Amino acid sequence: MSGCYINGIATITAQPTTDPNNFLEDVIAFDEVIFRATDPDYKAYIKPSAMRRMSKSVKMGVTTSKIALASSCIEMPDAIITGTGMGCKQDSEKFLEKILHNDEQFLTPTLFIQSTHNTVGGQIALGLGCKAYNVTYVQGAVSFETSIIDAHLMLSESPEKNILVGGIDEIAKNSTLLHTLDGHIKNKNINVLDLLDSNSKGTVCSEGATFVVLGSERKENSLAKIVDIETKNAATPDEIKKDIEKFIDRQGLSINDIDAIVLGNNGDIDFDHYYKNLQNSIFSEKEQLCYKHVIGEYHTASAVGFWIASKIFETNKVPSVLKVNNISAQNHKNILLYNQYRAKNHSIALLQRC
Amino acid sequence: MAELREELKEKIIEQLSLEDIEIGEIGDDDPLFGDGLGLDSIDALELIVLLEKDYGIKLKDPKEGKAIFESVGVMADYISKHRTK
Numbered sequence: 451m452s453g454c455y456i457n458g459i460a461t462i463t464a465q466p467t468t469d470p471n472n473f474l475e476d477v478i479a480f481d482e483v484i485f486r487a488t489d490p491d492y493k494a495y496i497k498p499s500a501m502r503r504m505s506k507s508v509k510m511g512v513t514t515s516k517i518a519l520a521s522s523c524i525e526m527p528d529a530i531i532t533g534t535g536m537g538c539k540q541d542s543e544k545f546l547e548k549i550l551h552n553d554e555q556f557l558t559p560t561l562f563i564q565s566t567h568n569t570v571g572g573q574i575a576l577g578l579g580c581k582a583y584n585v586t587y588v589q590g591a592v593s594f595e596t597s598i599i600d601a602h603l604m605l606s607e608s609p610e611k612n613i614l615v616g617g618i619d620e621i622a623k624n625s626t627l628l629h630t631l632d633g634h635i636k637n638k639n640i641n642v643l644d645l646l647d648s649n650s651k652g653t654v655c656s657e658g659a660t661f662v663v664l665g666s667e668r669k670e671n672s673l674a675k676i677v678d679i680e681t682k683n684a685a686t687p688d689e690i691k692k693d694i695e696k697f698i699d700r701q702g703l704s705i706n707d708i709d710a711i712v713l714g715n716n717g718d719i720d721f722d723h724y725y726k727n728l729q730n731s732i733f734s735e736k737e738q739l740c741y742k743h744v745i746g747e748y749h750t751a752s753a754v755g756f757w758i759a760s761k762i763f764e765t766n767k768v769p770s771v772l773k774v775n776n777i778s779a780q781n782h783k784n785i786l787l788y789n790q791y792r793a794k795n796h797s798i799a800l801l802q803r804c
Numbered sequence: 805m806a807e808l809r810e811e812l813k814e815k816i817i818e819q820l821s822l823e824d825i826e827i828g829e830i831g832d833d834d835p836l837f838g839d840g841l842g843l844d845s846i847d848a849l850e851l852i853v854l855l856e857k858d859y860g861i862k863l864k865d866p867k868e869g870k871a872i873f874e875s876v877g878v879m880a881d882y883i884s885k886h887r888t889k
Contacts, residue, residue, distance in 0.1 A: 499842055502821040556857040558819075559849045 452606040454598075454676040455804060458522025458663035460514040461757040462487050463745040464656045468517065473761050474769035477744055480642040483635050483654045484626055485746060500577065503560050505540040507620035510659035511570035512577060515614055522663035522671060528611035529583040530571050531600050532618060533593030535749020537567030539622030570618050570659075591791035592681040593617060594660070594753040595799065599679055601664050609666035616661035617750030626655055634792070636717075645717035645743035646774065653716035656746025660753035668804050673760040677701055677784075677800040684794055687727035694788065695732065697798050709779035710737040710762070712755045714789030716747045724790050729775070737779040739772040752789035752797060759785040759801040808880045816876070819854055820847050832877040840875070848873060860888030 461467045465477050468490040478488070487510060492501060495513040504512070511532070519525065545561040563569070568586035575584050583604070587596040594617030601613040629635045636652040645654055668675070680697055682690075698705060711733045713725045729738055745754050762768055762782050783803045790796040813827045816836075820843065834840040837848075848866075851873055855861040861883065863869060872882045 498824050502823060503846075552857070556853050558853045559846055560821075563846070 452602075452609060453666045453668065454602045454605055455665050455668050455672040456662050456674045456676065456756070456760050456801075457612070457665050457669050457672050458518040458520070458524065459661070459673060459757055459760050460517035460521065461658060461660040461754055462490065462510045462514050463658040463754055464488055465745055467745075467757070468513075473765055473767060474744060474771055477643070477771050480654075480746075482639050482642075483652075484621060484630075485642065485654070485656050486621055487657045487659075496577075503564060504573065505538055505564060505620065506657065507534070507538050507540070507618045507659065508564065508570050508573050510620070510657070511616060511618040511661070512573055514659045514661040515574045515616055518616075518661040518663050519614065522612070522665075524612045524663050526578060526580060527582065527614035527663065528608070529601070529604060529613045530575055530580060531583075531585050531587070531597040531613060531615045532568065532571040532574075533587045533589065533595075533597035533616070533750055534567055534570070534618050535588070535590050535593050536619055536625065537588065538565050538569045539620055539625050541565040541569075543622050543624050570616070574614070589681075589795065591749050591752065591789065591795035592797050594750045595679055595681050595797040598662075598664075598676065598799075599681070602676065602679065605664065605666040611665070613664045614661060615664055616659060617753035618659040619748040619750045620657045621655060629655060642746065643743055643771070646715050646722075646740060648717045649719055651718060651720055653718045653742070653747045655748065656751070657748055658745060658751065658754065660750065660757055662756065672804050674756075674763050675802040675804040676756075677802050679797065679799040682796045685796055687724045690724060690788070690790075690796055691727060691732060693796075694728065694786070694798055697800070698786070701800060703784065705732050705736075708733070708736055708784050708786050709782045710739055710768075710785045712739045712741070712758055712785060712787045714742060714752055714755065714791075715740045715774075716742040716791075718792070721790070721792055724793065724796075725788070728788065735777065737768070737773070737777045738775045739768065740774050741772055744771055747791070749791065752787070755787040755789060756799070756801065759787065763801075763803045805880055805884060808884060809876050812876050812879055812883070815854060815858065816841075816851075819850055830876060833875050835875055836873050855883070858889075859883050859886075861886050
């Protein structure tokens, strides 16, 4: 594959991750199973007149895209590609509530316009005046990764382009409640920092947005190279292990060359064995990092793994809260990411220091 | 009429999510669009729905809205003359 460099990155999560001086050193220990993103000062990034119609996901998406673009020194991207598992749920719910409340009459345009999955990509384009390629992928837990693959393909055809890629998902009252009722979210509050040892069904639910600016050439401000990325809809734990071995082999590398693995464990006793199968075998002697006990689970939470790897390359620091074993890499050149959600939508990505 | 104007200001702030604006900041004769409150075409559609839903006024020609939505004062006049609820 052609070069694919992360030249700018930003994330909003439940933790104060927009603070450039706090790489998960001071974390909030939530005592709930549903917790919202920590809001930056949105007014510093979005005009009040534009913000008044924006739901949380739009505000998070527009803000992180602006921070990522600024950090990459790119004013106008050549494409905007977004991924979201569930889209703008808050406005979708409000729109549906109005349909019920008003007996299917008097429907106003704003909520309808703002309730589609591509609202965030559209609002970013409107704000920038960007009329370039603008696509949104809705692929469950590989929505962000699918967006990256699309950008990767575009860069292989048009290496001169700078592409803005993001993943966004938000909490909404009713749909989140449904996930509590169906057991996808734990039924008892816990200290989220103990999530990985919770030994119970379901996980915790949160929200966030992560944006990267990708280019085909390494620049002074490049944070990481995305060497390769692969997604798979369904597989057994052993198939995933074999897929990862093949994936690494395909890069001309071996397990020995991997310095750390960033895993998407979310404390669900029914599905964390996908990660444990790797942690206890081919990666048992490698530094293992997890992050969903800090930022929670949502369909595009895996994008935070890209942010963590990039920050490790940038700062040469590994936040202690992420470490789940006693092994520390001497230096970090190759970081492998693996994520899945409820045994579906598996993603494997290799990020390299550049 | 003063009561209707205050009611309209409250509804406009709520319906159009003008979170940073207080009722007292909207003058009766301030233009709603352009240099005044800075409303746009989507807001105009919201106001058309508001007239129908809350006052039973159905605008036959959306172009009528341009004159009716000039200011809160003009809106209140129009509503008091044409309201069916």
